Every structure is written in structure tokens, then in C-alpha cells.
Amino acid sequence: MIIGFDADDTLWHNEDGFQASQREFEALLAEWGDADTIEDRLFEIEMRNMPRYGYGVKAHTLSMIETAIAVSDGQANAALIAGIIDMGHALLDRPVELLDGVVEVLDELANLTLMLITKGDLYHQLARIDASGLKERFWQTEVVAHKDVATYRRVLGLHGVEPERFVMVGNSLPSDVLPVMALGGRAVHVPYHVTWSHEQHTGDHDAPVIESLSDLPALLTDWSIR
Ligand SMILES: [Mg+2]
Incomplete structure (x- = not known):
């Protein structure tokens, strides 16, 4: 996975x-x-x-x-x-400030293959990935213009990842959860304490919601992924 x-x-x-x-x-x-x-x-x-x-x-x-x-x-x-x-x-x-527990969770998941997929300004996001000190923990890092179904299909295809073998973890329902589920992958929603109006979404989905990234390892264990 x-x-x-x-x-x-x-x-x-x-x-x-x-x-x-x-x-x-x-x-x-x-x-x-x-x-x-x-x-x-x-x-x-x-x-x-x-x-x-x-x-x-x-x-x-x-x-x-x-x-x-x-x-x-x-x-x-x-x-x-x-x-x-x-x-x-x-x-x-603005300096990159990691959310609480991120390093510990990535340490715990170090035996899994991890990808980072972010959207936005190419130059700014590449700089933040470098400044985060996390880059080496990821098998692949991708900066994309949009996070829609077509983008996930392209990026996963590029790296030979079948959607059935992919789990996406993120704070945005429209960008991280819904398009990946539409492709046949799994997703985990980790809401942030504030959401940009453009990323707000009230539709139904059956992705699990966790309060913090620290809850992710246990969920992946429940799914027999680790
Ligand atoms: Mg986000």
C-alpha cells in the first residue's frame, strides 16, 4: 500500500x-x-x-x-x-511550522511507502517541502495545479500506483478525500481547525474522520495496512 x-x-x-x-x-x-x-x-x-x-x-x-x-x-x-x-x-x-505529532507519525510509518501530494504555487511549495525537513521521508513528492480526479489518475499512473493500493490523507474533502475515493482509492479526512471557504464541503462521504494525524497509525493497523 x-x-x-x-x-x-x-x-x-x-x-x-x-x-x-x-x-x-x-x-x-x-x-x-x-x-x-x-x-x-x-x-x-x-x-x-x-x-x-x-x-x-x-x-x-x-x-x-x-x-x-x-x-x-x-x-x-x-x-x-x-x-x-x-x-x-x-x-x-513565513517559516514552515509542522502540525503537532507529524514527525512522530511519519517515524511510526517509516516502513510504509509514503507520497506527498500538494497543490499551489510550484516554487513556493517546493521551497516549503525543502524547508520542512520532511522530504527524505517520502518516496515521491508532487506539486500539482489542482487535486481533481484527473490529476490523481495521472500522478498515480505516473508512479505505477493502482488506486486500490492507495490511501490519501488530508484536511480537504474536495481536494484530498472525494477525488481519491471516486478513483477507487481510500481516503482519511483529518480536518484542520479552520477551512478556506473554497475547500468547504458539506456533501456525504464515508471516509473515516480522525481528529489528529496521531490517530492515523492505529487506523492503518485496523485496515491491516501495517
Ligand atoms: Mg490541505
């Missing part, structure tokens, strides 16, 4: 940084709208831009700039735009 791991909000913290940055962004634009208005407008612009930019901090930064121009009706000045660019740099430069 091959065990796949998501990275953002599964192995290391990510969304909490985006949410803190969003509060800062709302404060920066407070004279042009309340926090909910700014948040809604940013989300709408990010979703509209996603086919152009994909996921990640650089896309988010460009959408913040576009939002500032839109909500201020063109009044946002260069100093304000520079402030937004600084916020993007701060997110890119």
Missing part, C-alpha cells in the same frame, strides 16, 4: 496564516467597507481569477490588490498597494 499525504494544513500550518493576513487586509481597507464586505469581495475576485492564476500566495496577493482597487473605487494609493505586496511577501516568507 502507498500512503499519500496532503501538505498544507495536514503536515504544516497554512490556512491560519491566510486568515490572519485577511484580518490585516480588512483593517487596511476599513475606510471603504466593513470586514464582511471586504471578505466577500475578495473571495468573489479570487474565485473569478482562479482559472487564470490557480492557487497560492501569489494568486492571493494579486486578488487582494484587485480587491483594494475595486472597493476603493480606484482611490487606493501606491502606499496601500505596497502594504498589500508586503503582506504577500510575509506569507511567502
Whole structure:
């Protein structure tokens, strides 16, 4: 069996940084709208831009700039735009902080074949994989643009992994759980304490949900995988 791991909000913290940055962004634009208005407008612009930019901090930064121009009706000045660019740099430069228990769990599973599959900015994610100190623990690491059924089919096919022999572990139902189950693989949902609106999903699924990655080894034992 091959065990796949998501990275953002599964192995290391990510969304909490985006949410803190969003509060800062709302404060920066407070004279042009309340926090909910700014948040809604940013989300709408990010979703509209996603086919152009994909996921990640650089896309988010460009959408913040576009939002500032839109909500201020063109009044946002260069100093304000520079402030937004600084916020993007701060997110890119944020040190990789592993979730509690990650190293211990990977130690415990060291006799299994592990993959890391993450989406987002290629350059930023490669840098985070290096900075995490975890790279050597994975048989393969893949940075992909989307995590949909076609992507999992391609990536698993590339490495000769049958979906029936694959378990994906991650915090996102639409990105980590549902597409892998649709392919005939197994998945484990490990929710993070905050979820980006775009990754929220309320549909039915029968994947097991564990509270923390530390519960994964016991689950894999129950499944006779280890
Ligand atoms: Mg994730």
C-alpha cells in the first residue's frame, strides 16, 4: 500500500496564516467597507481569477490588490498597494511550522511507502517541502495545479500506483478525500481547525474522520495496512 499525504494544513500550518493576513487586509481597507464586505469581495475576485492564476500566495496577493482597487473605487494609493505586496511577501516568507505529532507519525510509518501530494504555487511549495525537513521521508513528492480526479489518475499512473493500493490523507474533502475515493482509492479526512471557504464541503462521504494525524497509525493497523 502507498500512503499519500496532503501538505498544507495536514503536515504544516497554512490556512491560519491566510486568515490572519485577511484580518490585516480588512483593517487596511476599513475606510471603504466593513470586514464582511471586504471578505466577500475578495473571495468573489479570487474565485473569478482562479482559472487564470490557480492557487497560492501569489494568486492571493494579486486578488487582494484587485480587491483594494475595486472597493476603493480606484482611490487606493501606491502606499496601500505596497502594504498589500508586503503582506504577500510575509506569507511567502513565513517559516514552515509542522502540525503537532507529524514527525512522530511519519517515524511510526517509516516502513510504509509514503507520497506527498500538494497543490499551489510550484516554487513556493517546493521551497516549503525543502524547508520542512520532511522530504527524505517520502518516496515521491508532487506539486500539482489542482487535486481533481484527473490529476490523481495521472500522478498515480505516473508512479505505477493502482488506486486500490492507495490511501490519501488530508484536511480537504474536495481536494484530498472525494477525488481519491471516486478513483477507487481510500481516503482519511483529518480536518484542520479552520477551512478556506473554497475547500468547504458539506456533501456525504464515508471516509473515516480522525481528529489528529496521531490517530492515523492505529487506523492503518485496523485496515491491516501495517
Ligand atoms: Mg490541505
